[in-house]
Amino acid sequence: MRLMIALLALILSAPAFGQSALPPAPWADRQIPDPAQEKEARDLMLTIRCLTCQSQSIADSNASMAGDMRSQIRERIMAGEEPEHIRRWLIERYGDWVSYEPTGDPILWPLWAAPAVLLALGALLLRGRLKRRTR
Amino acid sequence: MIAEFGLAALWLAAALALLQLGLAIGGLKGGRPELQAAIRPVAVVQGALTAMAFIALITLFMRSDMSVLLVATNSHSMKPWLYKFAGTWGNHEGSMLLWVTVMGVAGAAVALFERALRRDTHMATLGAQAAISLGFYAFLLFSSNPFARIDPPAPDGQGLNPLLQDPGLAFHPPTLYFGYVGLSVAFSFAVGALLTRQVDAAFARAMRPWVLGAWVLLTLGITAGSYWAYYELGWGGWWFWDPVENASLMPWLAATALLHSATVLATRDALRAWTVMLAVVAFSMSMVGTFLVRSGILTSVHAFAVDPERGSFILALLGIYIGGALALFGWRVGTVREGAPFELVSRETMLVINNLLLSVILGLVLIGTLYPLMTEAFGHKVSVGPPYFDRIAGPIALALMIAMAVGPMIRWRRDNASAVARRSMAPALVGLSVLAVVAVTSWGRIGILPFLGLVIALTVAVASIAPLWGRKPLRTPLFTWGMVIAHLGCAVSLGGMAADSAFTVEKLVAARPGETIETAGWRLRFDKILPVAGDNWTALQADMRVSRGGGAPVAIHPQSRFFTSPPTTTTEAALLTRWDGQLYVVLGQEADAGRWQMRIWWKPFVTCIWLGGTMIALGGLLALIGRERRGWTLKWRARRATAA
Numbered sequence: 107m108r109l110m111i112a113l114l115a116l117i118l119s120a121p122a123f124g125q126s127a128l129p130p131a132p133w134a135d136r137q138i139p140d141p142a143q144e145k146e147a148r149d150l151m152l153t154i155r156c157l158t159c160q161s162q163s164i165a166d167s168n169a170s171m172a173g174d175m176r177s178q179i180r181e182r183i184m185a186g187e188e189p190e191h192i193r194r195w196l197i198e199r200y201g202d203w204v205s206y207e208p209t210g211d212p213i214l215w216p217l218w219a220a221p222a223v224l225l226a227l228g229a230l231l232l233r234g235r236l237k238r239r240t241r
Numbered sequence: 242m243i244a245e246f247g248l249a250a251l252w253l254a255a256a257l258a259l260l261q262l263g264l265a266i267g268g269l270k271g272g273r274p275e276l277q278a279a280i281r282p283v284a285v286v287q288g289a290l291t292a293m294a295f296i297a298l299i300t301l302f303m304r305s306d307m308s309v310l311l312v313a314t315n316s317h318s319m320k321p322w323l324y325k326f327a328g329t330w331g332n333h334e335g336s337m338l339l340w341v342t343v344m345g346v347a348g349a350a351v352a353l354f355e356r357a358l359r360r361d362t363h364m365a366t367l368g369a370q371a372a373i374s375l376g377f378y379a380f381l382l383f384s385s386n387p388f389a390r391i392d393p394p395a396p397d398g399q400g401l402n403p404l405l406q407d408p409g410l411a412f413h414p415p416t417l418y419f420g421y422v423g424l425s426v427a428f429s430f431a432v433g434a435l436l437t438r439q440v441d442a443a444f445a446r447a448m449r450p451w452v453l454g455a456w457v458l459l460t461l462g463i464t465a466g467s468y469w470a471y472y473e474l475g476w477g478g479w480w481f482w483d484p485v486e487n488a489s490l491m492p493w494l495a496a497t498a499l500l501h502s503a504t505v506l507a508t509r510d511a512l513r514a515w516t517v518m519l520a521v522v523a524f525s526m527s528m529v530g531t532f533l534v535r536s537g538i539l540t541s542v543h544a545f546a547v548d549p550e551r552g553s554f555i556l557a558l559l560g561i562y563i564g565g566a567l568a569l570f571g572w573r574v575g576t577v578r579e580g581a582p583f584e585l586v587s588r589e590t591m592l593v594i595n596n597l598l599l600s601v602i603l604g605l606v607l608i609g610t611l612y613p614l615m616t617e618a619f620g621h622k623v624s625v626g627p628p629y630f631d632r633i634a635g636p637i638a639l640a641l642m643i644a645m646a647v648g649p650m651i652r653w654r655r656d657n658a659s660a661v662a663r664r665s666m667a668p669a670l671v672g673l674s675v676l677a678v679v680a681v682t683s684w685g686r687i688g689i690l691p692f693l694g695l696v697i698a699l700t701v702a703v704a705s706i707a708p709l710w711g712r713k714p715l716r717t718p719l720f721t722w723g724m725v726i727a728h729l730g731c732a733v734s735l736g737g738m739a740a741d742s743a744f745t746v747e748k749l750v751a752a753r754p755g756e757t758i759e760t761a762g763w764r765l766r767f768d769k770i771l772p773v774a775g776d777n778w779t780a781l782q783a784d785m786r787v788s789r790g791g792g793a794p795v796a797i798h799p800q801s802r803f804f805t806s807p808p809t810t811t812t813e814a815a816l817l818t819r820w821d822g823q824l825y826v827v828l829g830q831e832a833d834a835g836r837w838q839m840r841i842w843w844k845p846f847v848t849c850i851w852l853g854g855t856m857i858a859l860g861g862l863l864a865l866i867g868r869e870r871r872g873w874t875l876k877w878r879a880r881r882a883t884a885a
Contacts, residue, residue: 135829135838137749148747155624161483163627166476168812206626213616214623217608221633224604228597 131177138180147180150189153207154179154196163206244309247297248388251338254290254345255378257283258371261348265368269361269436277364281352284367287374288349295329295342298387302329308394311335311387317400317806319777327411328401333535333551334387336414340531341381343422344374351426351451357872358430358447359439366426366433373425373524376558384554400806403778409469413462417489420459421527424492426451427499428524431517432566435573440513445506448520450865452503456496457861463489464854475812475827477745477842479850482630487610488530491603495523498599500861501592508653509589514570514577515596521570525563526603532559533610584655591648598641602634609633635690642697642735645728646704668707672700687743694739702732719867727860734853740822740846748841751832761843763789763824770837778802780813783828783837787817799828799839823847 138144151165156172164172164179175196182192196204208214261283268276301309302325305318315332316325330339348370355363381387430448434440466489471479480486499519506516536552583589609625616623650664676696683692705728708721746761758765768784780802786794797815804811817824822845829838 135749135832135840136751137747153626153628155626161481161485161626166474166478168475201622203622203624206624207628208623208625211621211623213619213621217612217625217629220608221601221605221637224601225637228601232593232597 131174133177133180134173135176136180138184143183144180146189147176147183150179150183150192151176153205154193155204155206157200157204243297243300243304243306244388244390247294247301248386250290250294250297251341251378251382251388254287254294254341255375255382257287257290258345258374258378261287261371262368262375265364265371268364269368277360280364280367284352284371285349287371288345288347288352291342291345295338298335298338299326299329301388302326302335305398306394307396307398308390308392310389310391313391313395313398315398315401317398317777319397319806320401320406321776323408323411324401324406327414328405330414330418331401331405331410334381334385336418337377337381337385338387339415339418340422341374341377343418344370344377344425347423347426348374348429351429355447355451358433358444359437362430362433362437362439362444364433365436366429369429369432369436370425373429373562376561380551380554380558384551398806400777400804402807403802403804403809403811404473406777406804407469407473409465409473413465413469416458416465417462420455420457420462420496421489421492421530423451423455423458424496424524424527426455427496427520428562428566431520432569435517435569435577438573438576440517440577442507442510445503445516449500449503449507450869452496452499452520452523453861453865453868456493456500457858457865459489459493459496460854460858460861463493464851464858467854468851472814472816473811475814476840477747477825477844479741479847482609482627484610485534487606488534491526491530491606491610492523494599494603494606495519495526498596498603499523501595501599505589505592509583511583511589512593512596514574517577518570519596521563521566522603525559525566526607528555528559528562529607532556586651586656586658586661588648588651588653588656591644591651594644595641595648598637598644602637602641605633605637606630631690635694639690639693639697642701642731645731646701649708649724649728650704664707665704668700668704671703672696675699683743691739691743694735695743698732698736698739702729702736705729705732719870720864721867723860723862723864723867725860726863727857730853730856730858730860732853733849733856734851737846737849737851737853741844741850744845745847746843749838750841751836751838753835753837758839758841760841763787763841763843765826765841766794767837767839773800775802777806778804781828783826783839785815785826787824787826789819797824797826799826801828801830818848821845 138147148165152163154164154175156162156164156167156169156175158169158171159167162172164175179192182195183189193205193207197209202209202211208217261280264276264280264283267273268280298311301312302316303322305312305316305325307313307318311332311334315335316328320328328335330336348367351363351370352367355366358366427448430444430451434444466486467479470481471477499516502512502516502519505512532552532555535555609629612625613623646668647661647665651661679692679695679699705725708725709717712721748758748760750758752758752767754767754769756767758767764787766786768786770781770783773780773782780800782798782800785797785799787797788794795817797817799815800813802811802813803809812827812829815826817826822843825842825844827840829840832838
């Protein structure tokens with residue numbers, strides 16, 4: 107099922123391919139020589155959403171736009187920029203949607219509270235059952 | 242004629258479903274024996290008709306009948322026969338026909354083979370199954386008719402999505418659907434039992450094999466889908482927390498919880514209301530998943546043949562069935578007697594913890610999947626993806642693994658805490674030594690979750706075999722073997738996931754023919770690049786020879802394929818499997834004059850992920866056979882006795 111969607115993404119990104127007859131971005135599929143920097147870049151890429159695909163990060167997308175963004179990230183990391191700074195820059199450009207890593211936005215607080223709430227609810231239920239069952 | 246035949250069979254099946262529902266209502270009200278006698282054959286014929294309609298659609302695809310709209314828009318006469326065949330369900334209408342076919346066939350199977358259930362509950366179950374089917378018949382016939390004709394016929398079809406042109410298409414969707422939709426049987430059992438107020442151990446024993454069967458197929462379907470995405474998408478990822486994947490994971494989580502709670506109900510007559518609730522939830526999750534995928538509500542940018550009308554149709558069905566079942570639950574739950582009490586230190590408690598954790602994960606996946614939708618309603622677009630799910634569901638899943646390891650070592654009813662401690666001593670010691678070894682060898686080099694994953698996987702692997710200690714292998718019941726293999730499969734799978742995320746080596750290069758690339762102990766010699774052609778594609782292929790540690794070179798051939806109908810490029814990764822991992826090589830675009838981009842990964846023990854998934858399914862199958870065999874043997878003996 108995922109494949110259908112990936113393909114759709116490919117089809118839909120085809121016009122973008124057509125428009126940019128430019129050569130692929132230099133660092134789209136080229137690793138930074140320094141492994142530590144490459145790891146930083148890769149960890150960041152894994153949390154940035156590909157804007158022309160369906161539910162894929164730019165770290166694993168064939169879309170040309172994802173390639174451009176990978177290249178940008180690698181160049182900025184090599185220039186010594188902090189990953190979080192690059193993320194903020196990307197969010198400014200493309201909106202919160204671009205980051206899979208949830209931001210500190212209050213609208214996301216319930217999302218982070220969800221596990222605690224669900225676990226507490228479950229524990230409460232369980233405690234009630236066990237209590238009733240002890241003589 | 243074939244299309245008309247298929248459509249007629251579908252209408253007839255819908256009419257029989259209506260009749261089946263009527264018979265069930267009449268039979269439950271008046272208890273008239275002739276109605277009770279009629280419902281089984283009606284359900285069987287209904288199932289047979291849906292199967293015939295489905296075979297008719299397969300025939301149309303195999304013949305490339307371009308006067309049928311669905312074939313013309315989704316197939317092509319030049320496709321290899323396997324993809325004509327499997328392309329039947331590679332589209333919206335075909336997959337919905339597969340859905341109703343599975344529902345019909347599952348209903349027929351319940352009518353034919355279910356003998357343990359009380360008669361009135363059985364009838365109510367068949368009535369409920371018919372009621373759900375009716376909604377989906379209506380959906381198919383009124384808004385997604387797969388047999389619609391076009392005049393004049395198209396000269397040729399538009400072709401099937403090339404990413405789907407893979408043997409995976411023949412296997413993954415049908416198994417997934419049989420599991421996904423097979424859960425409707427559990428839903429119908431729950432509704433039936435609520436209607437006749439028969440929520441007891443006998444009901445759980447009758448329902449369990451059906452849940453197990455659906456769960457085995459669902460497990461296989463998810464495993465196959467994950468491996469397919471892994472090798473086809475060409476980036477080495479195997480799970481993306483995509484809404485579509487979550488849609489298949491949620492029913493699986495609910496069904497896994499249901500399996501375990503049904504065992505508590507069958508063995509100890511406890512957790513009655515909870516088990517019924519889970520049975521309702523499991524198939525509800527299947528329906529929610531279908532809604533999310535088919536309505537396109539989560540895919541605001543890209544739509545999969547999305548039609549708002551279809552979305553609202555499924556939403557209405559969702560509301561009716563889930564709402565109806567929950568209302569029935571709320572109405573009848575008061576009459577479900579409280580089950581048998583249980584002690585704190587007991588197998589029951591561990592299974593309750595299993596259920597609790599699985600439900601929490603299910604809740605989190607559901608919330609995470611729906612959350613972007615809710616914020617969008619407030620005009621705020623956010624993404625919830627792998628960073629959230631990994632961090633949130635990961636630790637809970639690890640806790641669940643520990644519970645899974647300890648649970649089978651605790652006795653039913655009541656156990657002694659110090660005895661449990663004694664029994665879990667050996668696995669605990671193993672766990673500590675594994676912890677020490679992994680910590681010494683890779684501390685600081687790998688993330689905390691992969692680290693914990695490795696330690697827990699190895700410990701749980703040892704602990705999961707513990708129930709076999711001191712037993713004679715041949716005298717151990719088959720279902721115990723099933724449990725051990727399934728639990729071991731969880732550990733194997735977790736180990737694969739952790740090893741993949743901790744130790745994968747990635748190499749991106751632009752190489753010229755004649756060059757040799759070295760990574761992770763492998764030498765990859767890039768010999769040449771050459772064009773090759775298939776039935777409906779042409780490709781550029783890299784001929785490479787790879788070797789490790791001075792071993793004999795092995796030839797591998799990653800390809801970049803071009804399809805013309807529709808025009809698409811796909812990557813065919815070359816995979817080389819070794820006992821300790823997989824080498825994954827992808828041929829990319831031409832970088833500059835004469836140099837080709839390549840993506841190379843060495844993924845240690847990654848295959849354990851799917852090996853574990855297969856073991857889980859195998860364990861389920863053994864448990865199913867083990868539980869059922871007793872019934873068959875008894876029946877066979879009885880038959881022989883009467884014959885003699």
